[in-house]
Amino acid sequence: MPFELAEPRSLREAIASLDAKDPSVRPISGGTALMLMMKAGVLRPSRLVSLGKLGLAGIRTGPGGELRVGAMTSLRTIEKSEIVRKGWPVIARTLRTLANVRVRNVATVGGHLAHADPHMDLPPVLSALGARVTIAGAAGERSIPVEELGTGYLETSIRLDELITLLEVPPLGGRSAAYLKCTTRSADDWPAVGVAVSLDFQGDSIREASVVIGAATDKPTRLAAVERILVGRKLDENLLDEAATQELSVEGDLHGSAAYKKQLIRVYLRRAIHEARAQSR
Ligand SMILES: Cc1cc2nc3c(=O)[nH]c(=O)nc-3n(C[C@H](O)[C@H](O)[C@H](O)COP(=O)(O)OP(=O)(O)OC[C@H]3O[C@@H](n4cnc5c(N)ncnc54)[C@H](O)[C@@H]3O)c2cc1C
Structure with a gap:
């Protein structure tokens, strides 16, 4: 299917080339995802708006x-x-x-x-x-x-x-952060689950915790219940046991069943917290 390629030179021109009502007009950046969708036939653009000449890199x-x-x-x-x-x-x-x-x-x-x-x-x-x-x-x-x-x-x-x-x-400040990705094929594959933690330690205790997982549902999920358990507590194995047994909402996909992913999250959550602790030292 032929399509128009717009190559605007300013942000204003780029926005004007988009169409609020037409989903077949799409911006294109690297094209790595867009081209795959076009090859698969799930996207048939009428116009692609290249963002390559807007000076948006740096x-x-x-x-x-x-x-x-x-x-x-x-x-x-x-x-x-x-x-x-x-x-x-x-x-x-x-x-x-x-x-x-x-x-x-x-x-x-x-x-x-x-x-x-x-x-x-x-x-x-x-x-x-x-x-x-x-x-x-x-x-x-x-x-x-x-x-x-x-x-x-x-x-x-x-x-x-x-x-x-x-x-x-924002600056990390006193926080230490870790991301662990579990893949079921090569190390650089899409994750079966990804666990990101950002922790602020005060001595051995956790002052602030942010825990977000990927590949578990249809969008990244914050584990607010886990964060509540971690905050204000001393980091030890009992705390990790408590955090890892929280009920999770997880959907299965090509990379693993929901039950398998839940078990991966329990294991990788502990590991990510340990890694963040090691970073903080
Ligand atoms: C072989 C392969 C393996 C991959 N493995 C992984 C992996 O392990 N982990 C991972 O995280 N990702 C993985 N990816 C996905 C990869 O991260 C994305 O394809 C890539 O980041 C998309 O960036 P892009 O600039 O190419 O986007 P594009 O393909 O240009 O655009 C993607 C979408 O975003 C829209 N868009 C583009 N730029 C903008 C903008 N500035 N504002 C608004 N909308 C915009 C487009 O219209 C399109 O809908 C993989 C991709 C490939 C091809």
Whole structure:
């Protein structure tokens, strides 16, 4: 099926090239997910709006010490960035086993977040870290937590005539964070489950906890009950037993049944908390 390719040179022009009422008009960033959907015939665009000439790539820190990553920055650039490695090492570590280097060279962080496949590795990590995205549309910009981006399987709260332009991640401060991905095939496969934790320790006790899992339901899931158990308590095996026995809502898929995933989460949650503890030392 033929389609039009628009290559706007400004954000305003790009937004004007989108269509609030027509889902067959789509932005394209790296194209790694979009092209697969087109090849599979699930997407037949009438127009693709390339974001390649908008100057949306780059990594820097903001006035509050936050990480600011332009939407068109490739996943590989983020993985290799000294700023990210020093200030947010969990993001660089997560990227090392996200797909393969060929995909990471091309895929962008904006496309990654907009795609909203619940198996993706970065959304749980960024949600656990309290990251936000800036979304631009004809009426201006809005900023929302990454956690509120996904609304269902491949569905987001981004309107058809809006674009993600920026990712912002607050400084880690005293927190330590870990992401563990369990794959059932190669290490860089899509996860059967992914567990992200961000913990703030005060001595041996946990002052603040953020726990978000991926690949368990149709969007990343915050384990609020687990967080409540962890906060204000001393980290020991009894606490981990208690945290790991919480009831979870999990759906099975090609990577494993719901029962199997629940068991994986119990095991990987303990491991991720231990890893965050080790990082904090
Ligand atoms: C072989 C393979 C293996 C993979 N394995 C993994 C894995 O292990 N873990 C993992 O997390 N991911 C994995 N992925 C998915 C990969 O992370 C995504 O394909 C990629 O991040 C999408 O980014 P992109 O820039 O290519 O997006 P595109 O393909 O360009 O776009 C994806 C979607 O987002 C929309 N979009 C793009 N940019 C924007 C924007 N700025 N604002 C609003 N909407 C936008 C597009 O219209 C489209 O709907 C894999 C992909 C492949 C091809």
